[in-house]
Amino acid sequence: MAFLLPWALAFLTSRGACTAGGAAGGMRPSGRLLRHAAPPQIQVSGSPESKRAYFRQLFSKSWDAFLTELEEPGGCSVAVLLKPSPGSVGATLRVCALLGVPFLLVLGGLGSAARNKEIRISQLQRRPDWGVALLTPPEEVRLSEALGELKGLGFHTLWLSCSEEANELWEADLRHDRMAFVFGEDGIDQIATEEVHAIAHIPIEEGRGCRLSLPHSASMVFYEHQRQRECSGQELQDIKKSGIMWKGEALEFNELREACADETGFLQLVEERLEVMGTTEASAASKSSGGFHRMLQRWFHGGARIHREGATNAPWDCQVDVLLRWDGSMLNLSTLHEAVQAVQRQHPMLRARPPLDDSTDLKLGCRDSGFSTTVAATWSLLCEEIAVPRRLRELVAKAMFFCWPRTAILEDAAAFNIPVLSQSLQSGSKCNADEVYRVMNDSGWAWWDATSALNMCLVNMQTDEQVVQFLYCSITHKYADGGAIAAFVHSLQEAYQALARGEVPSRSEHPILAVQQQRLRRYLSGAAGQEGAVDVYLFDIVNDTYYHKWGHSVGVQFTHGVCDTLRMAGQRMACSEEIAWLSCIIAAMFRMLPDKLLRIMVVHNGRLGDAEGAVACTSNYVMLSIPCLDASATPLADIASRVKYAITHGKFRRPTTCEQAHARINIGGMIGKDGDFTQVFKSSRCRSSAWSRAPYVIQLRMDNEGGIWCVKDFKCHEFVDPTTFWTAAVCIGREIAEGAYTNPVEPLA
Known part of the structure; x- marks a missing residue:
């Protein structure tokens, strides 16, 4: 194990830790963002000046050539930067390349030397096939004139403002074939504002006293543009009518940005998150199920939350189950359904769904030594053996937490149906558990929902004298243990009895999500286990x-x-x-x-x-x-x-x-x-x-x-x-x- 220690430390403290997390947990857009696995290397001979000229020609385009090209029909997007700060142009240019925005227009003056520097910052020299261009119009071209030209070419213009009076970004309609995104506060005048179709802002926490960086804001805007373009019109209308805004994944980007040491690390994270699956199996799965991306969209539209915990290394389809005999008067099926819904509201892990974009089973040790658990355990061993500075421990723990495999917790559980099976026993036959399991086996378990954390079945056994009812309950072992099934039965019994008395059962949510994440953070921090406490192990x-x-x-x-x-x-x-x-x-x-x-x-x-x-x-x-x-x-x-x-x-x-x-x-x-x-x-x-x-x-x-x-x-x-x-x-x-x-x-x- 000793050889793993320097490797794990070097990995986790570098920007690669964030990249690994992005690859594990990111959504994947459509095939038009597919990149070559091994991009061709560019060999440029001659003087340094000829090399700079080559890349300037490759990634730059004149204003007139740009307008001429846009006269051809077809969808297109352009980002407009107004007086950007040094260094932000190159980072934004790379974001444009990664998120399918082919043109970056910079107004406010960008000299030849500055343009060459920004191209170097973008790190696009090794990616000549990405097809992105940096536009620098003459200094006499004003913002209002540029926006007027774009408007005349059929562009719908969105200005990203810092004013909280503007609508939130998620409320803007970004599905137009031609979109122009304007970034920058300084220098925008009333005339230019009149050329803008919509104004929006990205909400941040109150009292922070600062703004998001330009590349970060651009990545969120472009990503929202991609999401809305992939979402059907009816789906988007349903979302807006329900008042539910798409914030989950954008906030996830925000969290992961905080874990990155610099802007370059964040840009690499975005690249990994939006890399398209190239395998045949992934393509087949996407076609058969409507796509992992679309599935996650539906979850987050309903208010799903991201949760991380040190789950068991049991696979999702491993179950903790129990068979119960009902000794009271006949169960009322509608009341039982209502009681189950109340229990699902109380206990969030019953609303968990297998994370389609995370390969969580592999990373948590199923069938192999999982990557995430191996790194975390190795880091814990390192902290036990040497005195690691507190600041370094905090940084590594934060990176590992944000890179940890994620689970989606639905805000509202899907409609739950309890199937009813019936069997008449022959005279003298015993009504026992073996007979109940035989009835369920004969049904072929066709009622089983493999995507649900909870499955139930009611079995009515008809004897000579009476009907004996049995309730089968099963919860995935990945997020439940033997004590969980006992807690579920107790909550179900209380909810059913309350409803039978005409009372309203409790629907307050158990704080277990916060408890589990706190335990995981404590383990990842490398701190020693506290006496009398149960931690992740x-x-x-x-x-x-x-x-x-x-x-x-x-x-x-x-x-x-x-x-x-x-x-x-x-x-x-x-x-x-x-x-x-x-x-x-x-x-x-x-x-x-x-x-x-x-x-x-x-x-x-x-x-x-x-x-x-x-x-x-x-x-x-x-x-x-x-x-x-x-x-x-x-x-x-x-x-x-x-x-x-x-x-x-x-x-x-x-x-x-x-x-x-x-x-x-x-x-x-x-x-x-x-x-x-x-x-x-x-x-x-x-x-x-x-x-x-x-x-x-x-x-x-x-x-x-x-x-x-x-x-x-x-x-x-x-x-x-x-x-x-x-x-x-x-x-x-x-x-x-x-x-x-x-x-x-x-x-x-």
Whole structure:
């Protein structure tokens, strides 16, 4: 991993970090902006003067030649700069080339030397095929005269003003075939104003006391022009009638501009964002779905928001689901639909959509070591090992955050339909979860919406005596965990009961988006994890640092007697069954290992503070450090008390990058009964015994399935016998259940 550190630091602190973010998250316009992947290099021989003359001839055009060329019919756009500041002409010229504006007209005097300098600043010498021209009319040509000429040639003129009294840019009609965009405040007179068809301004935050730079303003205007040209007339009318303005992506440009160190970095970002997909697969996807760009347009027209978080590395189609039996009077389908809409309003992650322009799955580690997570984890490791200056940490963290894969959160969820399946059972047949899943499988899952974060299905099972109703709920595992499905069921039950009583359920939005982004920012800043806090933990590079050996992989299912014993142990310890199991497992490890201190990575549900009750993926691994100086003489109940104390008193922290642990444990609970909803389980089978890689001494995942605990995935090192280990854990639980637990206030080593 050492070779990655200088590479990651150099990458993130350069303008390339912003370019990478643009390539990951940008919208893509139509094919007319396509650039050559390898532009031809220009070789110019002779004196420096001949070289400058060559490029001046290539990128400059006389005023008369320009007017003559415009006499030919056809669409065209021109940017007009009035007395621009030095350096801004070259940057704007490059923006024109990138965003399809072929002419840049500069009024106010631009000498030969200044023109050559601006062409160098534009960095277009290596892009002779981009077809953009710099126009410098004679000094006697006034603005009113130039605008009059353009108006006579059929140009619709827009003046970008700084006055807040003008309409916002998003309200202007920029769909004309010929558009002239005028930039500059100084020197514009009443006569010139009369030649302008429309005046607009770009709104900025109040009290900033400054303006956007000229190239930045030009990029936003040209981009809005491209967007409106691609949007159909009816779509634009619908948007304006609804009062919804296109601001989302422009604000995204503004955010990314702040992350760039200089204007050149921002221009490269724009170039990458607007590079057209050239692959056959992308073209086919664009044709079949109406285009990624059009899809994102529809989302943002509806007020979609950009969200970033350290999502799980599970793919979008991996699900966290639950099957519920309804024990009350028959469910009212219309009331249930209304309750679901209320819950979607409360929990924004239920309105998430897969980000079509981001390749988020790849960048968050699915099927490979993701680029974003690898860079972030490497940066965190660097900050842990050396003292990085605070200013540099802030700069790198900001760049990584704006380059992080994005998710679209819709403002209003699409119309949600819960399909209803029915099945009549034969006399004597059992109405259980297995039968319900068989009915859903027979339906072919045709009702499933792969683009929705939430899917539901109502199954009516007709028995000899009554109709038993089952509700299947599923949320994408990318943005949800086991605790999220429990929070969803609780919110759904509350909303349904409120509607049944004739009350209006709460529609206030949960603050989970701010919580998740704050956790991601804290991780990217390189700061150490706070004790008692659950942060983002990206471990995709960690697995490759461990020394893997072969070990046992088995499945375990406990009897009712064992589960009752551990349930009683939890009551003795005044804690949940999950903590009781964890305490007994760690105590058993102390009996089998010679170490004086065990480091245990355990999944915490993360619903602390403002994250309480969130339908989101808040859980993550935390590190427990459990001391025991003399494991052979220390009572097992005392070791168990230390585990319980560490969990209940927040004595845990985020694992450091590449920190190794003795065990990685994920113990999940169950919903049980929530109001009239009761969780039911289908029959489960233990996995067969096999050999597997063993990066930890113990690695397990276990769940409570209706009172019976089942270990879905258990891996142990080759020197650990699974039967001996679980026998020791259960015996410790029995000792505690029989009264050996003393519950000390603050256990010490």
